[in-house]
Amino acid sequence: MQQQDQQDAARTGIYVSPMAQRRADFFDACGPLFARLDLADSPDTAASLLAAAPTDLLVIDLERFEPGIDLDALGGLLARRAGAPALLLCPFANARWLPLLQAAGPAAYAITPIEPARLQAVVRRALAAGGRAPVAGVDALRALLALRARVQSALDAPDDEQNLAERLCQALLAWPGVLHAAMFRLRPDGDLQLEAEQGKGAAAGLRLATVLQRGERLLQAPLRHAFPGLLAAATGELVLLDTLAQAGEPALADSLRAHGVVQALGMPVPADGPGQPRGALSLLLDHDAPLAPEAFDALRDCAAMAALGLRLLDMNIESEQLLARLTYVSTTDALTAVANRRHGEELLEREVKRARRYRTPLALLSFDIDRFKAINDTYGHPVGDVALRTVADCVRALLRSSDVLVRSGGEEFHVIAPHTSAIDGLKMAEKIRHAVEQAAIPGCDHVTVSLGVAQLGEQESADSLVQRVEAAMARAKRAGRNCVELAMQ
Structure with a gap:
């Protein structure tokens, strides 16, 4: 314990947040872990502190930062940190920050909200590990390659959207650690429905319609703000719960834990252009290990392939409708609607x-x-x-x-x-x-x-x-x- 205290006494850190209250809370929770903890209200201030003296840990709290506005500044901060370890504190409802910033430089992460005691433990681990980002080993990389291949195979000649969704869920369920996979789809009337789901092991009997208290019109579901799959489809953001309690719905957390779920992720299926996503992929996992950047890339690719599959189905339907229309026009008298x-x-x-x-x-x-x-x-x-x-x-x-x-x-x-x-x-x-x-x-x-x-x-x-x-x-x-x-x- 004395040796740990001596190590803490020699460490320096920089915490970045635009919110004064969060800066104060972080200092109260983690200030004792550092000999000096500087608080910065902007990436520019943090960059000045980094230029003035080296630091043992750069902590970026992403709450209230916006990717469309602050990405370049925060990415530049990570790029200019001169080898300083970094820890990203990312809101669970806006986890797309993680692959965006990890592309600028390696960084560990934790999902917020997070309790002070757990935050202390996360910061200690980041200091001990040098702020290294999660790294995918050889076996994990092979599993990700296999995941991409299975999802690609699921796109081969599906009969309809439900068939495609079922095949995608089956492909996702084969990824190690996934207990349950589901696909939500945006309906033509603008609401969301559960298109397909599959579970294995402890989650074989898990039914999302029961957990979410409904199976259709899910954008009006009571848990639309808390379940990652629904939130991803509603907002278009990557949503990640590395502890189920973070969503603020104890009943939901208890229901998922009863089926062995530890971590939950929602990945939006992108639209063809601007606008609301076409739906979302939902993954429930049996572990809380941080996801490596390669895993985020693979999941983004899977969502893009799902969007492609849905678009191909739409094109097939449009082609059939066009063919039917051409056949009707070429065989039907326009005035009387009888055979020409x-x-x-x-x-x-x-x-x-x-x-x-x-x-x-x-x-x-x-x-x-x-x-x-x-x-x-x-x-x-x-x-x-x-x-x-x-x-x-x-x-x-x-x-x-x-x-x-x-x-x-x-x-x-x-x-x-x-x-x-x-x-x-x-x-x-x-x-x-x-x-x-x-x-x-x-x-x-x-x-x-x-x-x-x-x-x-x-x-x-x-x-x-x-x-x-x-x-x-x-x-x-x-x-x-x-x-x-x-x-x-």
């Missing part, structure tokens, strides 16, 4: 082949709106368009699911009716004629149609069938319109 002529010809060819192969009847109906030119001339083309849409809707409502309505051109339509004989086709045509006659057409009262019906002949082609049915429709028009004619063989 080109698509109708393809469908008729297909049905002709099917009818011939299975020796089933196939009927084709053709109808034309009577005196349609007069409607356009009298009431205008907008009313004519309404008449076309109304007739198409009226006819479509009468058809079976296997029947296809085709706009073959202008005011002329075809109906492809599989498994339908000429007699049944006549009955269908009469229903159509009657329904159209009774339908009210906004702007022009009523319209009628003339129809032709034909049944596919044994060796007949689709072109021949179309010619016969259109000839029958022409006879119906010559017969006085608003009637049905059967095509001649």
